[in-house]
Amino acid sequence: MIGNNGAGKSTLLNTIAGTLSADAGTLALAGHDVTKKPIAYRSKWLSRVFQDPKMGTAGELSVAQNLTLAQQHTGSMSLHRYHKASQTAAYQELLRPLNMGLEDRLTTQVKYLSGGQRQALSLLMATLSQPDLLLLDEHTAALDPQTSQKVMDLTQKIVTENQLTTMMITHKMSDALRYGNRLVMVQDGQIKLDVRGAEKQNLRQEDLLTLFAE
Amino acid sequence: MLITSIGQGLLWAPLAIGVFITFRILDIPDLTTEGSFPLGAAVTVSAMLSGQSAVTASLLGFLAGCIAGWVTGVLDTKLHMPSLLAGILTMTGLYSVNMHIMGKSNVPLLDQKVLTTYLPQTWSIDLQTIVVGAIVTGVVVALLVWLFKTRLGLSLMATGNNSAMSAANGIYTDRMVIIGYMVSNGCIALSGALIAQSNGYADIGMGIGTIVIGLASVLVGEIFLRGRQIWLRLSAMVLGAIIYRFLLTVAMGLGFPVDDLKILSAGILVIVICLPILQNKYRTRQQLKRYLKQIGADEHEASNRSLNRQTSPEGLLSRDSK
Known part of the structure; x- marks a missing residue:
């Protein structure tokens, strides 16, 4: 999803996630009406990666603790011990494919990680529960170009491997064109362009730019 | 002097731990303290005067504190009040509640058995205080160490650290904040119950300044004992409460009037x-x-x-x- 500032992309995303409540209409996730449900309830079906790497992880907690929070979505009130030694190896297996050296830092507090590491961890956490919908809110915008590319590649890999329905907001038109199989352009709260499949493949940056200018 | 400080410090330790839970774990400055501390004292002394045993009465004091915490928690999360204001409102309301519970502004214990009378009477008062304080504080610390190793405890820590992320991971953050307020104020009221038994009376004014005492104990403790493990952090609170008492005793010894x-x-x-x-x-x-x-x-x-x-x-x- 692309669109200029103030077009309503983030508003839409926040409404789906539950941060904002809808003024009218209904919102259904996987067949469940969640229009008036809180954020925590919606997390059964959706996950979100925020723009700010600090938002998606708890900085004071360790990498392992953050993963536990993401993995055991239900049972946040449970009185069972959350850490079992057997999980350490499983967590390392999860972290290894990220290629960020996080598998050796399970007990490190997340606040000491770099922005790229934190965002990669956020991404992994968001996809651990195999959500029906993954929301990406300009999740590479706060990273340097190289890390941004790395996180984008990782996103592509995880999303295709797990076959996740994903909605990504981006300001980078090249990313919008390269990734995904549908492109929506929003302007002034209205959908201006909605292309998918082959039509999207044939779309070029110049076409988008002329649309933006209109 | 040091021995007395250790005993008194152990009685004040649940207060420091309670303040630690809201201030450090939930990241909320909770002023309910000033009301829940005398509430614990009032409920305990009244219960003892009406014939309850010291143990039951102290537990009732703890529960009363939990209720006070619940009120602040609901004001904060469900009615969306700033946490400082929520605490001030509960604290102010509790003044009247405490007056109703006690009937007058100062209620002395008569010949009721307090917690220390369960111990051999041949022991000195200081030793009795230390043993009672150590047992109660030990139980509180042990229970909290267990709590923070459970998934609920992790959810509490996550909520205090990053509530947006916690909600996104399926944690009902409002509930967590309310639970945190309840546990915190329960501990604070328990401390009030212990102090009332140690002093031999409950007083309407005994809550004044407790938030400052609690915060100072938390910070002093953290200066002397640092660490990430929860048992270490809680031990730091106990140490902080003791050192703080010691500092006050030294000041009194230097001739500062009460x-x-x-x-x-x-x-x-x-x-x-x-x-x-x-x-x-x-x-x-x-x-x-x-x-x-x-x-x-x-x-x-x-x-x-x-x-x-x-x-x-x-x-x-x-x-x-x-």
Whole structure:
């Protein structure tokens, strides 16, 4: 999803996630009406990666603790011990494919990680529960170009491997064109362009730019 | 003097732990403290006067504190009040509640058995206080260490650290905040119950300044004991409460009148807040100096090297050829 500032992309995303409540209409996730449900309830079906790497992880907690929070979505009130030694190896297996050296830092507090590491961890956490919908809110915008590319590649890999329905907001038109199989352009709260499949493949940056200018 | 401080400190330790839970785990400055502390004292003393055993009465005091915490929690999360205001409202309301529970502003215990009377009467009062304080505080610390190793405890910590992320991961953050307030104020009220039994009376004014005492104990404890493990952090609170009592006892020994203790408490809090900041500033400056020195030396070296390179390319070449 692309669109200029103030077009309503983030508003839409926040409404789906539950941060904002809808003024009218209904919102259904996987067949469940969640229009008036809180954020925590919606997390059964959706996950979100925020723009700010600090938002998606708890900085004071360790990498392992953050993963536990993401993995055991239900049972946040449970009185069972959350850490079992057997999980350490499983967590390392999860972290290894990220290629960020996080598998050796399970007990490190997340606040000491770099922005790229934190965002990669956020991404992994968001996809651990195999959500029906993954929301990406300009999740590479706060990273340097190289890390941004790395996180984008990782996103592509995880999303295709797990076959996740994903909605990504981006300001980078090249990313919008390269990734995904549908492109929506929003302007002034209205959908201006909605292309998918082959039509999207044939779309070029110049076409988008002329649309933006209109 | 030190022995007395240890005993008294152990009785005040649940207060420090309670303040720690809201202030450090949930990241909320909770003023309910000033009301829940005397509430615990009032409920306990009233229950004992109506024939309850000291243990039951203390537990009732703890539960009363939990209810007070629940009220603040609901005001904060469900009615979306700023947490400071929520605490002030509960604290103010609790004044009337406490007056109703006690009937008058000061209720002394008569010949009721307090917790220390369960111990052999041949022991000195200081020893009795230390044993009772150590048992109660030990149980509180043990239960909290267990709690923070459960998934619920992790959810509590996550909520205090990053509530947006916690909600996104399926944690009902409002519930967590309310639970945190309840546990915290339960501990604080328990401390009030212990102090009332130790003093032999409950007083409507005994809550004044408790938030300052609690915060100061938290900060003092953290100066002396640092760590990430929860048992270490809770032990730091116990240590903080003891050291804080010791500081006050020293001040009293120096001849400060009792009326001046409150301003002294405030002064100690200001000092322990400023101390780590000044320490950090000093450390950063030292580090910067050291770093600049290094850089300066390196730059000097670097410019020398580049000068050399410019002036004697032959030398370099000749060295290469060798």
